[in-house]
Amino acid sequence: MEMFLMAAVMSLLAVAVCAVLFAAATRDERGEASRPVVRAAREPQHFFASTPAAPPRAETAAKEGTEPELVPVEALLLRIEQHIRLEQAAAESFLHHPTGESLHSRTTSRLVN
Amino acid sequence: MTNVHADLLGGLADEEAERVLALGSRIALSAGQVLFNLGDAADSLFIVESGRVALTLPLKLRDGHQDVLIEERSPGQALGWSALVPPHRFTLKAAAAIDSEVLALPRAALFEHFAAHPEVGYAVTRNVSAVVGQRLQVLQTMWLREMQRVVEIRGVRARSIS
Numbered sequence: 065m066e067m068f069l070m071a072a073v074m075s076l077l078a079v080a081v082c083a084v085l086f087a088a089a090t091r092d093e094r095g096e097a098s099r100p101v102v103r104a105a106r107e108p109q110h111f112f113a114s115t116p117a118a119p120p121r122a123e124t125a126a127k128e129g130t131e132p133e134l135v136p137v138e139a140l141l142l143r144i145e146q147h148i149r150l151e152q153a154a155a156e157s158f159l160h161h162p163t164g165e166s167l168h169s170r171t172t173s174r175l176v177n
Numbered sequence: 178m179t180n181v182h183a184d185l186l187g188g189l190a191d192e193e194a195e196r197v198l199a200l201g202s203r204i205a206l207s208a209g210q211v212l213f214n215l216g217d218a219a220d221s222l223f224i225v226e227s228g229r230v231a232l233t234l235p236l237k238l239r240d241g242h243q244d245v246l247i248e249e250r251s252p253g254q255a256l257g258w259s260a261l262v263p264p265h266r267f268t269l270k271a272a273a274a275i276d277s278e279v280l281a282l283p284r285a286a287l288f289e290h291f292a293a294h295p296e297v298g299y300a301v302t303r304n305v306s307a308v309v310g311q312r313l314q315v316l317q318t319m320w321l322r323e324m325q326r327v328v329e330i331r332g333v334r335a336r337s338i339s
Contacts, residue, residue, distance in 0.1 A: 137239065148247060152315060154319075155318035159314050
């Protein structure tokens, strides 16, 4: 009789342990299942998701603790003045033939590309 | 002003144009010399006789300001039309790009001459209007193109934030 009771108690104990483990395992899975939605929303969207985006140079420099690479002022001025000339030419071209396409034609200016 | 036809005097007979030019005085500028600064009182209109005059605007770059070339004026072209338009303050800086000569036409003398010869005043005003109107249209278009770029950049940023 004692042996029978011992076996019954051990069985109940084993069932209880299994139930606890099962509950713990399934709670983790449910939690995991609800998380991806949040993760997807937090991730930045990219047109080309498979391509790893290169971090901006300034950001990289900040992480590495170095100064971002600066274009000399003279070179920057030349770039700005070239941009102004290109934009003036584009504007004059639009005024000669005013269309939506010529108004918003793409520029080759390095300042904005 | 012998070989140069001033755009400001288009539509005037030669003798009428000569009378207008006689109101001015010649100024010689060495390369880099400033003719007027942004914000200066605009009391004279100028016609480039020789050389080239650069019109610039100050742009804040890093720790200082740099003059950015907006356009250049060549012989025959006028500059400084702020002299004819209130509040008579220059909105650009002008400096000789190379050794140059300009003819300065004082506003007071011009207006007096226009009052006495309204047909001359009408022709000159029409020519000035053409210069001002063309520049306004070009700048308006340039501004719109920049606005379009700002909208596109902000659109991309908004998409990446959401």
